[in-house]
Amino acid sequence: xxxxxxxxxxxxxxxxxxxxxxxxxxxxxxxxxxxxxxxxxxxxxxxxxxxxxxxxxxxxxxxxxxxxxxxxxxxxxxxxxxxxxxxxxxxxxxxxxxxxxxxxxxxxxxxxxxxxxxxxxxxxxxxxxxxxxxx
Ligand SMILES: C[C@@H](C(=O)O)C(=O)SCCNC(=O)CCNC(=O)[C@H](O)C(C)(C)COP(=O)(O)OP(=O)(O)OC[C@H]1O[C@@H](n2cnc3c(N)ncnc32)[C@H](O)[C@@H]1OP(=O)(O)O
Ligand SMILES: [Co+2]
Numbered sequence: 001x002x003x004x005x006x007x008x009x010x011x012x013x014x015x016x017x018x019x020x021x022x023x024x025x026x027x028x029x030x031x032x033x034x035x036x037x038x039x040x041x042x043x044x045x046x047x048x049x050x051x052x053x054x055x056x057x058x059x060x061x062x063x064x065x066x067x068x069x070x071x072x073x074x075x076x077x078x079x080x081x082x083x084x085x086x087x088x089x090x091x092x093x094x095x096x097x098x099x100x101x102x103x104x105x106x107x108x109x110x111x112x113x114x115x116x117x118x119x120x121x122x123x124x125x126x127x128x129x130x131x132x133x134x135x
Contacts, residue, residue, distance in 0.1 A: 009054045010053060010074070018055050022053065034109045035059065040062060043109045045109070056077060079128070080130050101115070101118055
């Protein structure tokens with residue numbers, strides 16, 4: 001079972017400019033910025049009430065974010081859900097017929113194990129699963 005939405009991922013061209021825009025929009029500064037080398041992205045995180053917004057800019061032309069912006073332009077890139085047991089959920093979703101993009105969870109931003117489901121198997125929405133990394 002998927003839990004609550006962990007964050008919304010928004011693909012942006014220029015992280016500094018997008019930070020300024022989202023600071024004005026949300027009325028607060030980002031609480032952290034983190035590069036995730038494996039994904040070739042630099043992220044920044046904002047709180048909006050209980051919710052989190054992740055802005056992502058590409059650091060390399062091979063980044064999923066660079067490819068997305070080239071094809072579709074800036075915008076909502078993925079919806080991330082909290083899960084208690086990411087490996088169990090990946091097995092369940094695979095059995096249900098979803099296309100898992102990485103069967104081995106990767107280390108994402110903000111202390112999470114993450115895995116992605118292909119947007120073609122979830123009605124055009126790239127879905128990210130997130131499990132908090134235990135200390
Ligand atoms: C740091 C971390 C964190 O939160 O901790 C993150 O979020 S990292 C976030 C960045 N990392 C990731 O996204 C990793 C997972 N993503 C990927 O593996 C890739 O981006 C794919 C989702 C497979 C898409 O790559 P690519 O376009 O090369 O693949 P493909 O040729 O198989 O499929 C292409 C079709 O999917 C569509 N497509 C591509 N990206 C999409 C997206 N984000 N949302 C909705 N549709 C999308 C394309 O327009 C195209 O549709 P048409 O065929 O109709 O033209
Ligand atoms: Co994300």
